[in-house]
Amino acid sequence: MLRREQKFWGWGEPGAGPGLPEHAGGLLREWLGVSGAVVSEPVALADVRLPPPAAPAGLRAALERIVGAEHVRDDHATRVRRAAGKSYLDLLAMRAGACEGAPDVVVAPGDHAQVQAVLHACAEGGAAVIPFGGGTSVVGGVAPERGRWDAAVSLDLGRLDAVLGVDVRSRTARVQAGRRLPELDHALAAHGLRLGHVPQSYEWATVGGCAATRSAGQASTGFGRIDELVVGLRCATPAGELATLSAPASAAGPDLRELVLGSEGTLGVITELTLRVRPVPAARRYEGWLFRSFEAGCEALRALAQAELAPDVARLSDEDETRTTLALAGEGGAVRRAGLRALGFRPGSLLIAGWEGEPDDVARRRRAAVKRLRASRGDDGAPTRRWGGGAVPLGRGAGEAWRAARFAGPHVRDALLDRGVLVETLETATSWTGLPALHRAVRDAVAGALAATPPVVGCHVSHLYPDGASLYFTVLARRDQDDPAGQWRSAKRAAGDAIAAAGATITHHHAVGRDHLPWVAAEHGPLGTDLLRTLKLRCDPAGIMNPGKLLRD
Numbered sequence: 001m002l003r004r005e006q007k008f009w010g011w012g013e014p015g016a017g018p019g020l021p022e023h024a025g026g027l028l029r030e031w032l033g034v035s036g037a038v039v040s041e042p043v044a045l046a047d048v049r050l051p052p053p054a055a056p057a058g059l060r061a062a063l064e065r066i067v068g069a070e071h072v073r074d075d076h077a078t079r080v081r082r083a084a085g086k087s088y089l090d091l092l093a094m095r096a097g098a099c100e101g102a103p104d105v106v107v108a109p110g111d112h113a114q115v116q117a118v119l120h121a122c123a124e125g126g127a128a129v130i131p132f133g134g135g136t137s138v139v140g141g142v143a144p145e146r147g148r149w150d151a152a153v154s155l156d157l158g159r160l161d162a163v164l165g166v167d168v169r170s171r172t173a174r175v176q177a178g179r180r181l182p183e184l185d186h187a188l189a190a191h192g193l194r195l196g197h198v199p200q201s202y203e204w205a206t207v208g209g210c211a212a213t214r215s216a217g218q219a220s221t222g223f224g225r226i227d228e229l230v231v232g233l234r235c236a237t238p239a240g241e242l243a244t245l246s247a248p249a250s251a252a253g254p255d256l257r258e259l260v261l262g263s264e265g266t267l268g269v270i271t272e273l274t275l276r277v278r279p280v281p282a283a284r285r286y287e288g289w290l291f292r293s294f295e296a297g298c299e300a301l302r303a304l305a306q307a308e309l310a311p312d313v314a315r316l317s318d319e320d321e322t323r324t325t326l327a328l329a330g331e332g333g334a335v336r337r338a339g340l341r342a343l344g345f346r347p348g349s350l351l352i353a354g355w356e357g358e359p360d361d362v363a364r365r366r367r368a369a370v371k372r373l374r375a376s377r378g379d380d381g382a383p384t385r386r387w388g389g390g391a392v393p394l395g396r397g398a399g400e401a402w403r404a405a406r407f408a409g410p411h412v413r414d415a416l417l418d419r420g421v422l423v424e425t426l427e428t429a430t431s432w433t434g435l436p437a438l439h440r441a442v443r444d445a446v447a448g449a450l451a452a453t454p455p456v457v458g459c460h461v462s463h464l465y466p467d468g469a470s471l472y473f474t475v476l477a478r479r480d481q482d483d484p485a486g487q488w489r490s491a492k493r494a495a496g497d498a499i500a501a502a503g504a505t506i507t508h509h510h511a512v513g514r515d516h517l518p519w520v521a522a523e524h525g526p527l528g529t530d531l532l533r534t535l536k537l538r539c540d541p542a543g544i545m546n547p548g549k550l551l552r553d
């Protein structure tokens with residue numbers, strides 16, 4: 001609440017980021033049957049509907065004593081800005097001014113001790129506590145659910161944003177959890193270092209929020225997910241402090257760090273992290289490749305991952321996402337020019353591959369991977385002769401165009417919402433063996449649920465492992481004007497059921513939040529769910545921490 005803020009109804013600051021390209025109107029008409037004209041606009045901030053704040057008597061005063069009166073706020077604007085994350089359902093509600101569940105009070109502690117004291121005050125005063133980092137959750141993670149309490153306190157981590165120390169020799173940095181990712185990289189750059197964790201929400205996400213959700217960045221194939229970058233952490237729970245040793249590895253029993261990673265604010269508040277950092281790269285090489293089919297591309301990526309030759313960024317779009325990307329890239333776009341030339345109007349599958357590091361290292365790793373890409377075979381096992389024996393190179397222009405536009409998606413989403421489009425994403429992961437069937441099953445499930453408004457469903461693979469990969473789906477459809485939330489809920493339910501039936505995970509990196517609760521208990525099984533519940537009970541006996549997230553109350 002004290003620093004730069006996003007639009008309460010969308011992504012980024014007002015006026016930031018690109019809009020829709022001019023030719024998109026025609027495409028939306030052709031694909032989805034929407035006119036391309038603006039049909040809805042968000043309400044003004046002053047018109048958002050909020051109930052009066054209802055913090056228990058005495059709690060507000062106790063919070064003021066802990067953090068200072070200026071850091072305890074319950075004004076209209078502050079409460080609206082802490083009421084929701086950035087999922088499609090969140091944005092639908094905020095654009096309509098429906099903010100009945102807003103937190104009663106927003107408190108911004110300045111250090112670990114203040115966080116600890118705030119948790120004690122809320123446990124004593126009887127209020128739910130919802131940690132708020134960047135507020136970019138897309139699974140209802142920051143929704144101010146109250147559980148059995150009458151009041152909700154949003155615990156804003158914005159003041160915990162210091163870099164506490166950089167150990168250049170060990171390549172680690174100790175930082176407070178509320179530091180935003182670009183600001184962390186900016187501070188590390190003074191030492192020639194960076195974190196290198198770049199989710200699409202990079203501009204706004206915090207390092208603590210990423211750790212609390214087990215986030216994956218665009219280069220996580222090469223650099224590892226956030227879980228692999230956290231060496232140690234400090235967490236304030238209602239039952240006291242849980243701190244782990246920042247040793248590179250340990251055999252001292254099960255890893256307690258792992259219990260906190262992905263705990264989504266249900267155990268306590270992560271206040272500090274020690275992170276593995278890496279040198280700012282001296283060389284970057286991004287380029288595009290085209291496969292004749294998604295299956296052929298997946299096979300090539302599997303071979304690369306299993307040979308330990310995967311690029312740092314490897315992002316393979318299926319045929320529908322490739323077609324959409326090329327069409328939306330615009331007449332002058334480098335991806336479009338190269339892609340259409342290679343496609344010759346036939347479907348194909350676009351790979352963006354990127355390497356970062358020392359020039360020699362980038363050249364060596366790229367050479368080995370390119371050799372494999374050129375020789376890759378089709379899904380039927382035959383060399384893709386029609387394509388010159390393997391994947392077709394599209395050159396650096398295509399790769400650089402992707403890199404330049406890699407944060408554009410959420411800005412464009414706002415423009416699509418104005419035009420009456422349903423636009424949302426969902427993600428999962430499974431083994432290489434299960435990947436083709438899972439891809440088909442989710443697409444079919446979403447298309448079936450949205451049959452009344454036939455959708456465009458695109459998908460890409462973006463995080464590779466030797467044994468499997470993630471799938472990330474983007475859904476576009478004409479928005480149902482009468483029940484837009486119900487329309488998406490039915491598609492999400494169908495997709496979640498298809499994912500569970502395929503034995504895949506309900507989330508590879510968005511976390512559980514509130515929206516994945518229907519599937520997560522089955523994923524963990526009865527004993528696993530009980531263990532998580534027991535852990536929560538020990539750390540948070542009163543049940544104040546982020547009720548209704550990760551575990552059913």
Ligand SMILES: Cc1cc2nc3c(=O)[nH]c(=O)nc-3n(C[C@H](O)[C@H](O)[C@H](O)COP(=O)(O)OP(=O)(O)OC[C@H]3O[C@@H](n4cnc5c(N)ncnc54)[C@H](O)[C@@H]3O)c2cc1C
Binds near residue numbers: 085212265269510513
């Ligand atoms: C446009 C867009 C693109 C995205 N792209 C990606 C992507 O590429 N990869 C990816 O992994 N995710 C992505 N996400 C999801 C989201 O950005 C991540 O989950 C991110 O890790 C959340 O960080 P945050 O700081 O915004 O956390 P918040 O949204 O503030 O919080 C997320 C959850 O963690 C809890 N929490 C936050 N901070 C703390 C803390 N210090 N201690 C304890 N609990 C805490 C919250 O209570 C909540 O449950 C995207 C989201 C959007 C809107």
